[in-house]
Amino acid sequence: RYSLWSAVGLSIMIAIGPLQFDALLAGAAGMDAHFREAPLERNLPVLMGLVGIWYRNFFESQSYLVAPYSEALHFLPSYLQQLEMESNGKSARLDGGFVDYPTSAVTWGEPGTNGQHAFFQMLHQGPTIVPIDFIAVLRPEHPLASHHPKLLANCFAQSEALMLGRTVDEATRVAGPDKPELVPHLVFPGNRPSTTLLLDALTPGSLGALIALYEHKVLVQATVWNINPFDQWGVELGKILGKVVEADLTAPVFDPAKHDSSTSALIERARSAAKAN
Template sequence: MNLNSLPTWSALTAHYESIRDCHMRDWFASENDPAPTRADRFTINGGGLTLDFSKNRVNEQTIALLIQLARETNVQARRDEMFTGGIVNPTEHRSALHTALRTSDPSAPYAAQVKAGRAKMAVFAERVRNGQWIGYTGKPIQHVVNIGIGGSDLGPKMVVHALHHLKKSDIHIHYVSNIDGIDLQNVLEQINPEHTLAIVVSKTFTTSETMTNAHSLRDWFRRSGCSSDQLAQHFIAVSANLSEVVRFGIEPDNVFEMWEWVGGRYSLWSAVGLSIMIAIGPEKFDQLLEGAYLIDEHFRCAPLERNLPVLLGLLGIWYRNFFGLQSYVIAPYSQALHFLPAYLQQLEMESNGKSVTLDGRFIDYPTSAVVWGEPGTNSQHAFFQMLHQGPTIVPVDFIVSLAPNHSLPGHHEKLLANCFAQSEALMLGRTETEAENIVGRKQTALIPHIVFPGNRPTNTILLNELNPRSLGALIALYEHKTLVQAAIWNINPFDQWGVELGKILSKVIESDLISASSADLRKHDSSTSALIARAREAITR
């Protein structure tokens, strides 16, 4: 399938040319009562979430053509193949059944394994939470250190931070991912070995960053007086490689299995989420799964034109491939969702940052947009100036909970007001006439500086409140959005070969850096050789 040659692609290209200069403020201004408003027509609900996409540069014809594109590119077939356990990751010959972790259907793929694995997690989590799991000096666990990287870190860290208001108050969860020793050192300064449990999360148990941090933490325990035999009380593994786990020194009974049919960035629903379950408890972890399941069912069953992940994905296609926009912003108006933009960076950019089709042909159209962002209102005082008045158009996803997770009066109303005002301002802009009315004729030199072009597209995603169910639904929404876009681009969102080359070269360079004798650096380019030489000099100084 050549995407550019599809009839609907050509129709969308022509349609883009016909509406590219239309301004959204005119569309809103032309509404006639009592007909349904633009907001009515372009707001949908599903899985407990509400998506208002009325402030986008689309009309009914745009949406109809995009839905037609989804059908023409077999989005529904790709969706169904994933849910039924088909080989949707052909380069690694794997299924992608993270959705099987969220259903209670006993006929679902791997249902027995999932049920047994979750039960084992629940028993362990409760033992830690109620003080039955003790350290080498007989004291209960107060600190849990999750050591992982990528999906083994970003997902659990994001969820635990988001649901901090529900976590057990006397257990503190820490996350270590970076091979930079400062990351681990900062955690070591906050914990006591007698009260600390480490969870080492790595499918292969050979990931360089994870295992370097795990070995350093193990050495720290030993220096504190914890014997090799007693380490079993302080180290848990989540892995698919039992032999490497045992070689590290972790007891087989302390291993939670990772399955090949769950990809890393889709894995927080599995034993990778053990730190989540310890933080919020098995019951609330189940609610997280239930929220994701609601979106799974919505994605499977809702018609395409009323389907949240489908529409979110299609809007991304519209801006990436027809407007040529290179990035979009995640702006959660919730400090609790501080790590959501970073989590979605990996989910979308590692999944869809591809340049070959499923059958290995190089493509000639853009794929993944750059994902970035920060929570509001902080982001308003950082990069919103560019969003409003910069020459580059950057779509924004605003995410906000209608109810607060705190008891401080007056804060949440201001937060909501800022969120809604920013999307309105990005849509409306400010004309020269409006600017002149503000500053008056005596300050005409100021007018160009306070004009805003507007017509900047935004989505607003509403949660009734931020709780495990709504968070699970929100995460699943973006997971399925990613699949929709991958299906249209005809790429594999479940592999990540792009990270391999750097890993291979880093091992060579590390050997050159620590070599006792002068390494032959001619095998590198001149820049890399010079950097290595300079670093060797600093290391040995």
């Protein structure tokens, strides 16, 4: 989160080589320049940030999904999960007060080829609206070029189906006269929001630009919400208490009064299991 461009990215440079790492940095620098110079109405981080705020604060969407249609981007949703939620999952404002509006949505995702057979059912026909970012690569990074049109077709078709849905009349025609009981199951409400990001090719440069795009998007949202995206005080309390609990797990004598009843019960159960071993 925010640090792969720095010396912390040394492991990345070792893994992919300095030339590729320089290309990663160059791609990010290009997005930095776009964010700094492009007019607001054509500024990708600004547009993505405001779209996210639109659905989070005005439609009260609780989560948002990232679905890359590229197995090479399998871990991107996990990376963005930390970027979005650790940066903007806060209620303390910059002026010292507290927000009275939602901030970060729950960020989650999987490659679309996995998601289609798992949670896309909920996206299409569930009562909860989940905004989606589809990410697709136009030129494949793998040798199976004949498979790639199928991958792109599924990506584009999912966004179309989410947008258009299927009406009762259309569902009735699909069900046919002999299966009217299927009609409710064949109706898709549609009007489900999604954004599709297209990369010409997946390269270190385009990946750097993509990551920087999301970083700047998070900053845009933090600015509107009046919060600091660059700290993470929310992890501190659990770490402090974790040291206390760790000591209690191995102490010769445990005082249950040190914790609430549920935590004490967990500690005692773990201590009993350790003694049994």
